[in-house]
Amino acid sequence: MKFSLGLLVLLLGAALVAADRDYEGYRIYEVIPSTIDQAKLLHQLSFEGFDFLSESRLLGHPSQVIVSPEQLEQFQQLLEAHQIDSSVVNSNLGASIAEEFAQRQMQRLLSPITGKGRLSNERYYNHEEIINYIDDLAKRYPHRVYVKTVGWSYEKRVLKTITITNGDGKAGKKVIFLDGGFHAREWISPAAVLYVIDQLVEQFEQNAHLLQDYDWVILPLVNADGYEHSQTGTLARMWRKTRQPYNYAGQTCYGADPNRNFAFHWNEEGASSNPCSDTYAGPTAFSEPETIVVRDLMHSLADRGIMYLTIHSYGNYLLYPWGWTSDLPDNWEDLDAVARTGAEAIENATGTVYTYGSSTNVLYIAAGASDDYGYYAGFNVSITMELTGAGSIGFNPPVTRIDEFVTETWIGIRAMAEKLLEMY
Template sequence: MKLSVGFLLVFLSAALVAADQDYEGYRIYDVIPSNAEQAKLLHQLSLQGFDFIGESRLLGHPSRVIVSPEQLEKFEQFVEGEKITNSLVNSNLGASIAEEFAQLQMQRLLAPITGKGRLSTERYYTHEEIINYIDDLAERFPSRVYVRTVGWSYHKRVLKTITVTNGDGRSGKKVIFLDGGFHAREWISPAAVLYVIDQLVEQFEENAHLLKDYDWVILPMVNPDGYEHTQTGTLARMWRKTRQPYKSGTTTCYGADPNRNFDFHWNEEGASSNPCADTYAGPTAFSEPETIVVRDLMHSLSDRGVMYLTIHSYGNYLLYPWGWTSDLPENWEDLDAVASTGAEAIKSATGTEYTYGSSTRVLYIAAGASDDYGYYAGFNISITMELPGAGSIGFNPPVTRIDEFVTETWIGIRAMAEKLIEMY
């Protein structure tokens, strides 16, 4: 049975999320396109609101999609009619989320923190705990660590950067700007960024060469409102966006996708103008206070900034501009050299394979993203690192595997930084 794109639009419109979902009975499928037409049709699903929590344009590579009980019959008709290879990877997302929350609460009971000393890799931390941790580092290492308030979220949660130096007092050094926590449900992202901070500060002697001619400016949590919302209970776990309210007719929807909100080819292909969609670009570019903070940081650092690195999950990708077009930047060979170095280091150390390349050639066009804007703002190397997926949901490994994932991520980041130092 051949299904038209028009038919898809009818039944997929129900997938747009206007409020938090009860995920009981929701399923997760892997779908694998075998030809360009199937890949295009799958991409149409994502554009119309189906929640693709992992998407690839590479033939033979799986994309991962959430299917509600109401969508199930028609989804099955679609994949059967288009003869798209698919497999069920989670038969009840709601049950998985409930189990994850039970583990989260248990870990927080077993491993409380006081805001003093090193963080373990045994659990995920709240935004407040993350802020307390970097404040404590600034107190313990005053000659090498500086913490600065750079803004506030929509709900007035503080946004702070931590600048890590070698303490030699030299001004005007080149800068690596690193951030995490763009998308609320990607808990492993800020966890990986915290581990980078730990390695640069607590393990300074081992990594001093990374700080000889470079300062690292790190924003561990871009989207604290969304992140905290995902930790309020099972209904909110899969939230992706910020939390500023927007009207869609008579319906109030919440948040914009901060990684579609940047004013560089804003609201072009790969972004939505529907306030209820997960990829909503916002009513205007930089409508979100959180993306304004990142923008202002980029411009304040651009005279010294060499690399911008943003950590996401998931998919095993190292992506560089452009995201708005299939064209490549002039220095794409430099971008490719840094990305490939990270991928090769990880594969050599752990066997994990990363795909690297420009965003549109590896995935799909997604205009208005921070990596494109970072490159546009003056960072010669601008890369999005999509960490591997794991667990029953994908965005965050179970707590027993956090250490494995963050240490592997650091191997890649360290190798990319070393390559950057060699090149610049």
């Protein structure tokens, strides 16, 4: 089947934008490819600038894509011409975002944060609140918790790691390195990481076995600038990238996709060289200070690194390398066993089904990602966890369901950590 090239060009031109959008009247479509050609067409739309909220290359598996009012007629023609099954899952994204922000403001009033004590699972927290929380943990548990400044974002927000130990003082332990918040709009990612921190620190007695042989080094929020920007108002809610400005064709486009900015098969398939694209790989590998921080952490920990785990949203996936090719790493059976253990634990506990496998074979090709780089840098196991989607905009559950989602995520992470204890 040949693509409708002229129609595709029109759609891509409408999809690439330099500024924040007013999402009034935007729709979210669920599209389900049934042929390889349909899947290729949808993937072409995604990495050329169309905003896919979730994407799968597996036939019969749904993907979700945002369609603007200006794109609507052409997009519907494209679906019809290529006989792609589709349905509208949100007829007005702007209204859904406005409702979410109204709920968020109410939750901030009902659940103020002092920077001390445990965080609740009743709302999403901003960068300052997250930093205050881990700083407070270090003060309250000085023999088990260490907080370190590891860098600064482009807009000079501090980036800190929290290292969690069992307090036995043993040096040279193996390390699990966990991070969240690569993509700005995925608010549930830092929320899930904060819950992991809570379980390892505040609920130490229940999880002490996970700290017997391993230390956990956690970077709760990688893309601090983008995350804060996405919380500034409804126009910025769907922001994905970092915030460093780039000039392009007489306009200013902001940010790069931090998960395409790593120097391992950088800017190959699945990444864009257009600064206005959501999958812009950056002008060079490690152009973003945030990815430099992650890179340096990986190299400093790799000689002890057992697992690198990065939390994203959404799609119900546990993905391992490679993302740049359909080939598999030499120890793919180990990677598969860890991912399968996490998926089975979640399904047994909650009924939620996670698909697991190598990124390219299960999801789509995406070169320059952090999980590939983590494995390349020396971590035995490297996994991207794409959490369950929910709510009217997909990325984040409503605040009333945050607890459900983060506890489900912890079930999978705990099971994977226990599997590592058996294997290494």
